[in-house]
Amino acid sequence: KTLKISHVRPQDTAIDKDLRWFSETLAKASDSKIKTKIYPASALGDYTVVQERVGLGAVDMACQPPASAADKRFQVVYFPYMVKSWEQARRNYSAGAPLRNVVAELYNEQNIHLLAAWPVYFGGIALNREPVEPGNPEAAKGIKLRVPPMKTFQLLADKTGYLGTPLPFSEAFTAVQTGVVDGVIGSGAEGYYSSFRDVTKYYIPSNTHFEVWYLIINKELYDGMSPEQQKEITDVATQFEDRRWDMAKADQAANEKQLADYGATIVPVTDEQIAATAAKIKKEVWPQVLEDVGAEWGEKVLAAIKE
Amino acid sequence: MDIVTISLISLAILIVMLSFGVPLPFCFGGALMTMCFFGGATMKGTMVWGFNQLSNPVLLCIPLFVFAGTIMSESGIAASLLKFVNIFVGRIRGGLGVVASVSCAIIGAISGSGLTGVAATGPLLIPEMAEKGYPRGYATALVANSSILGLLIPPSVTMIIYGWVTDTSILACFLATLGPGLLITALFSVVNLVMARNFPLILDPPKNMAETVKEGVTLTSRAIPALIMPTIILGGIYGGIMTPTEAAAVAVIYAIPVGFMIYKGLTWSVFVEAAKNSATAVGAIMVMIVFSLMLSQIFVMEDVPQALVQGVFTITQNKIILLILINFLLFFVGMIVNDVTSIILIAPLLLPLMEAIGVSPVQFAAIMGVNTAMGGVTPPYASILYLGMRIGKVEFSEVIKPAMILIAFGYVPVVFLTSLWPDLSLFIPGLFGY
Amino acid sequence: MERIFKYVLMILISTVAAMQFFQVIMRYIFEIPVMGLEEIVVYPTLWLYFLGSVNASREDTQIKANVLDVFLKSDRSRLLVRVIADMMSLIVSCWLTYWAWDYFKYANRVWKESPTLYIPTIYAEAAMFIGLVLMTGYTGFYLLKNIRASLRQAYRSNPDNIIADPQPEQGV
Numbered sequence: 001k002t003l004k005i006s007h008v009r010p011q012d013t014a015i016d017k018d019l020r021w022f023s024e025t026l027a028k029a030s031d032s033k034i035k036t037k038i039y040p041a042s043a044l045g046d047y048t049v050v051q052e053r054v055g056l057g058a059v060d061m062a063c064q065p066p067a068s069a070a071d072k073r074f075q076v077v078y079f080p081y082m083v084k085s086w087e088q089a090r091r092n093y094s095a096g097a098p099l100r101n102v103v104a105e106l107y108n109e110q111n112i113h114l115l116a117a118w119p120v121y122f123g124g125i126a127l128n129r130e131p132v133e134p135g136n137p138e139a140a141k142g143i144k145l146r147v148p149p150m151k152t153f154q155l156l157a158d159k160t161g162y163l164g165t166p167l168p169f170s171e172a173f174t175a176v177q178t179g180v181v182d183g184v185i186g187s188g189a190e191g192y193y194s195s196f197r198d199v200t201k202y203y204i205p206s207n208t209h210f211e212v213w214y215l216i217i218n219k220e221l222y223d224g225m226s227p228e229q230q231k232e233i234t235d236v237a238t239q240f241e242d243r244r245w246d247m248a249k250a251d252q253a254a255n256e257k258q259l260a261d262y263g264a265t266i267v268p269v270t271d272e273q274i275a276a277t278a279a280k281i282k283k284e285v286w287p288q289v290l291e292d293v294g295a296e297w298g299e300k301v302l303a304a305i306k307e
Numbered sequence: 308m309d310i311v312t313i314s315l316i317s318l319a320i321l322i323v324m325l326s327f328g329v330p331l332p333f334c335f336g337g338a339l340m341t342m343c344f345f346g347g348a349t350m351k352g353t354m355v356w357g358f359n360q361l362s363n364p365v366l367l368c369i370p371l372f373v374f375a376g377t378i379m380s381e382s383g384i385a386a387s388l389l390k391f392v393n394i395f396v397g398r399i400r401g402g403l404g405v406v407a408s409v410s411c412a413i414i415g416a417i418s419g420s421g422l423t424g425v426a427a428t429g430p431l432l433i434p435e436m437a438e439k440g441y442p443r444g445y446a447t448a449l450v451a452n453s454s455i456l457g458l459l460i461p462p463s464v465t466m467i468i469y470g471w472v473t474d475t476s477i478l479a480c481f482l483a484t485l486g487p488g489l490l491i492t493a494l495f496s497v498v499n500l501v502m503a504r505n506f507p508l509i510l511d512p513p514k515n516m517a518e519t520v521k522e523g524v525t526l527t528s529r530a531i532p533a534l535i536m537p538t539i540i541l542g543g544i545y546g547g548i549m550t551p552t553e554a555a556a557v558a559v560i561y562a563i564p565v566g567f568m569i570y571k572g573l574t575w576s577v578f579v580e581a582a583k584n585s586a587t588a589v590g591a592i593m594v595m596i597v598f599s600l601m602l603s604q605i606f607v608m609e610d611v612p613q614a615l616v617q618g619v620f621t622i623t624q625n626k627i628i629l630l631i632l633i634n635f636l637l638f639f640v641g642m643i644v645n646d647v648t649s650i651i652l653i654a655p656l657l658l659p660l661m662e663a664i665g666v667s668p669v670q671f672a673a674i675m676g677v678n679t680a681m682g683g684v685t686p687p688y689a690s691i692l693y694l695g696m697r698i699g700k701v702e703f704s705e706v707i708k709p710a711m712i713l714i715a716f717g718y719v720p721v722v723f724l725t726s727l728w729p730d731l732s733l734f735i736p737g738l739f740g741y
Numbered sequence: 742m743e744r745i746f747k748y749v750l751m752i753l754i755s756t757v758a759a760m761q762f763f764q765v766i767m768r769y770i771f772e773i774p775v776m777g778l779e780e781i782v783v784y785p786t787l788w789l790y791f792l793g794s795v796n797a798s799r800e801d802t803q804i805k806a807n808v809l810d811v812f813l814k815s816d817r818s819r820l821l822v823r824v825i826a827d828m829m830s831l832i833v834s835c836w837l838t839y840w841a842w843d844y845f846k847y848a849n850r851v852w853k854e855s856p857t858l859y860i861p862t863i864y865a866e867a868a869m870f871i872g873l874v875l876m877t878g879y880t881g882f883y884l885l886k887n888i889r890a891s892l893r894q895a896y897r898s899n900p901d902n903i904i905a906d907p908q909p910e911q912g913v
């Protein structure tokens with residue numbers, strides 16, 4: 001049986017190439033016993049429905065963001081301004097860290113086994129018009145931003161002076177192009193280059209959140225493998241993750257450069273400005289989202305975040 | 308059995324069930340059953356997927372455009388548009404036929420489907436054309452053929468579906484069919500003027516200038532509230548005020564008071580009936596969509612599109628021959644299934660092939676758009692022609708010959724031009740930066 | 742029944758249009774888009790789709806191709822084709838209803854919630870199962886009706902049984 005792996009980006013993007021590497025390496029390591037086939041560009045559904053399908057075993061594997069429809073506690077992964085730097089991110093999101101164990105447990109409840117993390121980028125804001133005081137979270141900017149349907153991003157946009165505007169992803173590009181909204185929040189340089197490059201005139205790398213995707217597999221499928229096969233797949237998955245951690249920071253810089261080469265202005269944001277925004281967000285956004293995910297549980301997870 | 312054979316069997320089952328008159332959602336259900344029993348596919352997780360697709364906000368355009376179209380035809384808005392167009396071409400010999408094409412194009416800019424055009428203009432135009440000496444069958448064929456412009460002049464339900472299943476910009480798809488749509492409008496007008504020479508037409512007595520101007524002014528001012536509707540929709544979408552879904556909703560909300568108070572076609576019971584009929588049509592379409600999507604998803608999971616591309620490439624790799632073959636395929640598909648279905652099933656299957664031979668997804672949108680529109684009037688399954696026959700109270704035998712003439716001189720040239728001349732479909736989207 | 746469907750469907754489709762309209766006004770004129778509205782609109786929308794389709798089954802106005810009818814001339818053979826079509830519909834409909842039930846059970850177990858307002862999604866998901874059950878019911882009803890009609894016609898077309906009663910009813 002050939003295992004189906006779904007991901008959310010087009011062919012030949014970084015994740016697609018890494019998954020092909022995973023697929024080939026796994027085939028070699030298992031003597032062609034574990035065969036996989038990659039379905040790019042959400043061909044098997046958006047990440048929410050693919051996560052459900054992995055839980056059901058209809059899709060075998062996926063590498064994508066965690067979907068909070070199944071369990072709102074997944075929002076904890078995307079707490080805005082939870083980590084500051086790539087080094088801190090690696091300490092907190094990689095195997096063995098408390099946050100990683102929490103995520104693995106949340107997936108486990110969905111009948112899904114977590115194999116690896118695939119760090120993507122620090123998020124930012126893409127605009128089709130000139131930014132207004134991009135570093136100052138207190139300034140009302142009069143800019144409409146398309147926000148994804150997640151409370152964290154809606155609050156984030158509103159608390160930093162933007163007009164958060166909920167629109168479905170499928171309508172987001174044309175909405176920016178025609179001017180229904182002025183820009184987008186919730187993704188990063190890579191995502192904007194992939195889906196919004198023609199409407200990105202300015203990019204503000206304000207480190208809104210740390211985006212990480214997870215390589216997941218149906219739990220029964222994993223449990224049903226022989227111990228050798230489990231070891232093979234886990235080993236290759238670990239290499240897949242380690243390669244990405246080594247590459248991710250440079251990849252983010254490369255994506256910002258690609259956006260710039262395509263004609264976008266990268267708006268400089270200082271560390272102090274990010275720190276000021278982070279402070280405001282921790283004070284005003286975190287408590288609301290913590291309330292939703294269960295204050296006691298959420299605070300315990302946040303308390304375990306390493307500096 | 309290999310997967311292509313099983314897929315073909317499931318499509319054969321689909322066609323058999325279609326021909327027996329099984330409701331479309333269940334025809335797809337039958338094909339799904341075949342894939343599951345013989346092809347090793349599973350419904351597990353497919354329902355989850357289908358339901359998720361159905362909740363996609365993009366699809367919400369469909370009910371709203373259908374509703375807007377129904378209200379427009381019930382409220383008197385369509386009638387006043389007809390009178391407005393009549394000011395310009397009503398006086399010339401064969402002018403009434405031109406009114407049919409042009410009014411359907413304008414109504415097309417409000418409604419998303421072809422049925423609206425027939426429903427809105429048919430009851431007014433067919434009797435009037437018959438009275439003025441046009442053969443009834445011809446009048447019906449012309450109105451049915453023209454009303455398909457509703458699918459080519461944006462907004463359009465088929466293009467919403469196409470853009471959504473192929474992940475192409477819906478606005479770009481809307482604009483892609485605009486060029487072919489206008490060309491068809493022009494061709495129908497010309498064909499009509501030529502045909503009209505042989506009809507024993509009764510012409511209006513000439514009026515003096517002052518009377519004509521006075522009448523023109525009255526009819527134009529009467530038509531203004533109606534003309535605002537396409538302005539709201541297209542201006543709202545392309546002017547960056549709202550998304551297509553929102554534009555459809557605004558059109559509905561605008562049409563209600565206009566229909567009740569200005570044109571007075573709407574009464575409470577007419578409105579309730581129109582809402583119920585729209586909702587029923589929408590339900591039938593959406594449930595058909597969800598099951599055809601599930602079938603298409605099972606094809607994707609079983610790698611049918613790739614197998615198909617490889618198979619076709621072993622026959623020929625010549626772009627022109629392939630495009631002509633695809634038009635023939637789409638013609639036959641259009642004969643047996645309806646527009647939306649044909650797009651859901653065919654677009655994801657053929658898009659990889661199109662990309663391999665260098666046809667852009669936006670041009671392919673226009674190719675599919677024109678072909679599926681034509682499918683609405685090509686028997687044996689010609690929903691729009693049949694509705695026209697019901698409204699025009701004519702027999703199939705009376706309507707088929709003029710319909711064929713209009714198809715041959717209106718659609719067929721445009722079908723081939725759209726395939727072989729990319730600028731016809733790509734120029735207008737290009738102006739908007741797509 | 743007619744009245745219930747009429748008003749329920751009218752309310753559903755009007756609500757959906759009104760909600761979208763409200764959002765444009767709030768965003769474009771008042772510049773305060775309503776968060777979560779697009780989440781709420783999914784619920785009436787899905788009920789609109791499935792109850793609309795149930796009504797199409799009830800009125801027997803589902804989209805059909807009826808290709809064979811073009812070639813069949815006698816009412817009798819058309820009625821026979823109808824009965825066969827209804828049987829095929831019923832079989833497929835039952836199968837789909839089974840899977841919709843499977844999905845309903847699943848949805849009830851995982852109890853998903855909408856992303857920001859946390860409204861249980863089962864309130865929308867239930868529409869699929871309930872819709873299919875009702876569609877199956879109406880399909881069965883038309884099957885029985887058409888079987889009876891064709892039996893009556895067979896009885897009547899037998900020369901021994903000539904009676905002068907109204908024309909046999911037919912599918913729409």
Ligand code: NA
Nearest residue numbers: 415457460462
């Ligand atoms: Na249209």
Ligand code: NA
Nearest residue numbers: 641642682688
């Ligand atoms: Na047809």
